[in-house]
Amino acid sequence: MTELIETIVKALVDHPEEVSVKEVEDGEKLVYQLTVHSSDMGKVIGKQGRVAKAIRTVVNAAGTSQNKRISLEIV
Template identity: 45%
Template sequence: MDSVENIASLVETLVAPLVDYPDDLEVTAEEAEDGTILAEIRVNEEDAGKVIGRQGRVIKAIRTLARAAASRDGAAVEVELVD
């Protein structure tokens, strides 16, 4: 499994327990030209607040864990919640 799939799987594993509509959860990851991995999270609009958390703490924690996991491979990661 490559880094992109690992990051997508990690983010999905972290977000799935947070949402009320897991069927609407979609995590995609792709590598940009500069080597940065961009992970995008799509959730039901009612779940967006749960993924963001108070003052953005939950999404910040998800980003921190994804970056830590990618740093093992020397990769940079950006995690975004897409409307």
């Protein structure tokens, strides 16, 4: 899953070398913490959060087989 998130986000940003994804398991919940360069934050979030919402939708669809709730945090 981390590779999927990295692939999507690296295509959007100007500094792909500074993209990192950290997986944190919290009981029945998986949290992916996405870190990007500060100047790329707006590109990842998008207007009114549309890009971030689309990334979350793709991650949730890909993670339905894990029977866990998946969350994506942009740090």
